[in-house]
Amino acid sequence: MLNETTQRWTKDPVLTVEHLTMRFGGLVAVDDLSFDVGRGDITALIGPNGAGKTTVFNCVTGFYKPTEGRITMRRGREVPAATVETLTSSGRQYRRDEKGSVFLLERMADFRITAVAGVARTFQNIRLFGGMTVLENLLVAQHNVLMRASGYTIGGLIGLPGYRRAAAAAKDKAIDWLRHTDLLDRADDPAADLPYGAQRRLEIARAMCTDPSLLCLDEPAAGLNPRESAELNTLLRYIRDEHDVSVLLIEHDMGVVMEISDHVIVLDYGKKISDGSADKVRNDPKVIAAYLGVDDEEVEAVEADLEKVSADVSAIRMDGGTA
Numbered sequence: 001m002l003n004e005t006t007q008r009w010t011k012d013p014v015l016t017v018e019h020l021t022m023r024f025g026g027l028v029a030v031d032d033l034s035f036d037v038g039r040g041d042i043t044a045l046i047g048p049n050g051a052g053k054t055t056v057f058n059c060v061t062g063f064y065k066p067t068e069g070r071i072t073m074r075r076g077r078e079v080p081a082a083t084v085e086t087l088t089s090s091g092r093q094y095r096r097d098e099k100g101s102v103f104l105l106e107r108m109a110d111f112r113i114t115a116v117a118g119v120a121r122t123f124q125n126i127r128l129f130g131g132m133t134v135l136e137n138l139l140v141a142q143h144n145v146l147m148r149a150s151g152y153t154i155g156g157l158i159g160l161p162g163y164r165r166a167a168a169a170a171k172d173k174a175i176d177w178l179r180h181t182d183l184l185d186r187a188d189d190p191a192a193d194l195p196y197g198a199q200r201r202l203e204i205a206r207a208m209c210t211d212p213s214l215l216c217l218d219e220p221a222a223g224l225n226p227r228e229s230a231e232l233n234t235l236l237r238y239i240r241d242e243h244d245v246s247v248l249l250i251e252h253d254m255g256v257v258m259e260i261s262d263h264v265i266v267l268d269y270g271k272k273i274s275d276g277s278a279d280k281v282r283n284d285p286k287v288i289a290a291y292l293g294v295d296d297e298e299v300e301a302v303e304a305d306l307e308k309v310s311a312d313v314s315a316i317r318m319d320g321g322t323a
């Protein structure tokens with residue numbers, strides 16, 4: 001387990017969110033929120049319905065312009081804090097040099113966040129191109145690379161050698177991800193024909209085809225059966241361990257969250273109420289209170305009630321009852 005001194009999110013953050021606030025008219029959906037996402041970690045953003053999780057995702061990925069706050073993405077390891085401050089005061093969106101790149105996402109449009117800053121996402125409601133084949137969905141995701149290889153001309157149509165090489169590499173990458181998501185045998189089927197769990201895996205494969213540094217997944221386990229959830233856990237660990245990609249996920253399935261997360265951040269009413277390892281967060285009375293919908297002072301009483309109910313159920317089972 002990571003201790004205070006080895007926590008990647010404090011030592012080597014890939015994403016830093018500072019004082020993020022998002023207001024919709026009079027409603028404060030995210031309220032002065034700060035947190036870090038460690039490079040190479042699986043980080044979960046959890047909280048009750050309406051806590052502000054998707055709004056945070058929408059700010060990080062450029063779908064919303066935050067009311068206030070700074071969102072810094074770092075690619076490459078050696079980006080000193082002074083560089084971030086210099087970039088902030090320069091009014092520019094990003095700075096790149098041979099050591100690494102730093103991006104201020106709150107200043108960037110969504111398509112540039114994916115293409116330049118290396119942040120890819122999936123959605124709560126699956127958004128695939130249903131009429132295209134599974135393979136075509138993964139090739140479309142590599143459109144930017146192919147356009148560059150064509151020189152933004154008709155180079156693709158006339159088959160310039162550079163374009164042909166890029167097209168072959170795009171297909172290889174797509175096939176590789178189909179293999180890792182167990183979809184190779186469905187490559188030529190329309191995406192809409194896949195079962196639900198397979199569509200969720202295809203969305204992740206599509207995001208990975210953009211070569212992200214940070215993969216943001218909005219409820220990837222929603223609607224999955226236990227076997228599919230276990231396969232998802234294996235896929236996410238593979239992405240973290242073998243591809244040097246950090247993962248930020250919103251998830252309601254606590255089995256998934258507690259099993260695979262290196263770091264958990266808990267929101268309630270737009271504010272952060274807990275932040276730490278899965279173990280720390282699981283035992284935090286504030287988190288228990290938020291999920292059970294009770295005040296902090298009532299937590300102990302509710303916990304005692306839960307323990308009693310659990311003991312009663314075990315006793316009934318031992319008696320051969322049907323509870």
Ligand SMILES: Nc1ncnc2c1ncn2[C@@H]1O[C@H](COP(=O)(O)OP(=O)(O)OP(=O)(O)O)[C@@H](O)[C@H]1O
Nearest residue numbers: 024027028029047048049050051052053054055056
């Ligand atoms: N575009 C919008 N306009 C107005 N209010 C919004 C908008 N988007 C979100 N909200 C409100 O902001 C609050 C936070 O919503 P959000 O969807 O971020 O929560 P969430 O934690 O993702 O919830 P869930 O777990 O149910 O998906 C809610 O009160 C929601 O109604």
